Amino acid sequence: MNMLRGSVVIRSGTLTLQSPPAELAANNRLRLFAGSANCPLAQEVAAYLGIELGPIVLKQFADGEIYLQIQESIRGCDVYLIQPTCRPVNDHLMELMIMIDACRRASARQITAVIPYYGYARADRKTAGRESITAKLAANLITESGANRVLAMDLHSAQIQGYFDIPFDHVYGSPVLIDYLANKQLSDIVVVSPDVGGVARARAFAKKLDDAPLAIIDKRRQAHNVAEVLNVIGDVAGKTAVLVDDMIDTGGTIAQGAALLRKEGARQVYACATHAVFSPPATERLSSGLLEEVIVTNTIPIREEDRFEQLTVLSVANVLGEAIWRIHEDSSVSSMFR
Ligand SMILES: Nc1ncnc2c1ncn2[C@@H]1O[C@H](COP(=O)(O)O)[C@@H](O)[C@H]1O
Ligand SMILES: O=P(O)(O)OC[C@H]1O[C@H](OP(=O)(O)OP(=O)(O)O)[C@H](O)[C@@H]1O
Ligand SMILES: [Mg+2]
Numbered sequence: 001m002n003m004l005r006g007s008v009v010i011r012s013g014t015l016t017l018q019s020p021p022a023e024l025a026a027n028n029r030l031r032l033f034a035g036s037a038n039c040p041l042a043q044e045v046a047a048y049l050g051i052e053l054g055p056i057v058l059k060q061f062a063d064g065e066i067y068l069q070i071q072e073s074i075r076g077c078d079v080y081l082i083q084p085t086c087r088p089v090n091d092h093l094m095e096l097m098i099m100i101d102a103c104r105r106a107s108a109r110q111i112t113a114v115i116p117y118y119g120y121a122r123a124d125r126k127t128a129g130r131e132s133i134t135a136k137l138a139a140n141l142i143t144e145s146g147a148n149r150v151l152a153m154d155l156h157s158a159q160i161q162g163y164f165d166i167p168f169d170h171v172y173g174s175p176v177l178i179d180y181l182a183n184k185q186l187s188d189i190v191v192v193s194p195d196v197g198g199v200a201r202a203r204a205f206a207k208k209l210d211d212a213p214l215a216i217i218d219k220r221r222q223a224h225n226v227a228e229v230l231n232v233i234g235d236v237a238g239k240t241a242v243l244v245d246d247m248i249d250t251g252g253t254i255a256q257g258a259a260l261l262r263k264e265g266a267r268q269v270y271a272c273a274t275h276a277v278f279s280p281p282a283t284e285r286l287s288s289g290l291l292e293e294v295i296v297t298n299t300i301p302i303r304e305e306d307r308f309e310q311l312t313v314l315s316v317a318n319v320l321g322e323a324i325w326r327i328h329e330d331s332s333v334s335s336m337f338r
């Protein structure tokens with residue numbers, strides 16, 4: 001592996017971090033800017049890197065159109081723009097494109113779109129005739145705006161990387177979730193994928209949790225936003241079931257999955273997901289008592305009214321900060337996760 005200059009290797013649970021050197025702050029070719037979608041996360045990433053977020057003016061005109069100006073020279077700089085395309089997804093996507101365009105026109109050397117949550121990812125294929133593949137359309141828009149590369153976390157489906165014809169680094173929130181769970185020292189764990197799309201993710205998660213056994217829920221959707229769980233493949237009776245998913249949106253998948261696992265004899269049920277999309281009635285469903293704990297990350301900011309007693313929010317700022325630094329240093333990103 002390419003060792004990073006002046007770095008200290010830290011093995012943090014399942015994640016390898018190399019703590020950026022102090023002189024990074026003086027390396028003024030790396031610039032970090034935040035859109036409006038998740039400023040607290042962007043601040044944390046900047047703190048990890050030991051730099052300040054770049055100055056930017058971002059506002060709406062009276063008619064709702066977006067005005068944006070980068071407030072310092074970025075000529076010849078490697079610019080990282082942090083913007084999850086979460087709700088309101090169209091506004092945040094547009095804002096990201098405007099940021100990219102502004103940076104391109106300001107002669108940035110390289111523009112990386114850092115997209116902790118990639119919206120429109122579930123529209124990753126045509127599930128019926130005459131539909132759009134909106135995940136691909138969003139990729140085209142981001143690329144055409146002038147992004148040179150993308151850094152994203154836990155895509156709904158990994159093939160979305162291939163919707164971009166520019167370098168793409170795909171990172172995972174799982175080390176943060178796994179380290180948290182491992183510290184709880186739960187016994188007799190079975191990791192559960194709540195649907196077919198989550199099997200590879202749950203299998204990798206189980207492997208890192210002391211090779212825990214895997215179970216899979218057979219989930220169907222008769223209509224948009226309506227999840228129906230049919231049965232569990234695997235043994236969950238008497239065990240601590242850990243549901244692992246990429247996102248929780250309306251909470252139907254997780255709540256129905258948890259109810260089924262309880263019915264099949266699971267002793268307790270935990271839910272882990274990277275992206276807390278939390279559309280109504282997620283909060284009600286998740287806090288109804290079916291789940292011991294719901295563990296998510298801060299790729300999407302969580303509104304005060306969407307917080308509940310069983311919710312734990314973990315930060316992925318170190319994963320993103322480390323990945324940004326490694327990209328900047330032309331070092332391996334995948335080796336963070338070995
Ligand atoms: N943002 C979305 N919310 C809910 N459902 C969505 C969204 N985008 C696309 N979809 C629909 O989800 C299914 C995906 O098919 P799976 O086989 O469950 O992966 C499809 O009906 C999309 O139209
Ligand atoms: O909280 P909810 O409103 O239930 O939505 C979240 C679920 O929807 C997506 O799965 P999808 O239905 O696309 O199935 P897949 O993972 O098998 O593709 C996502 O991966 C979650 O499992
Ligand atoms: Mg899907």
Ligand SMILES: [Mg+2]
Pocket residue numbers: 195197198245246
């Ligand atoms: Mg799913």
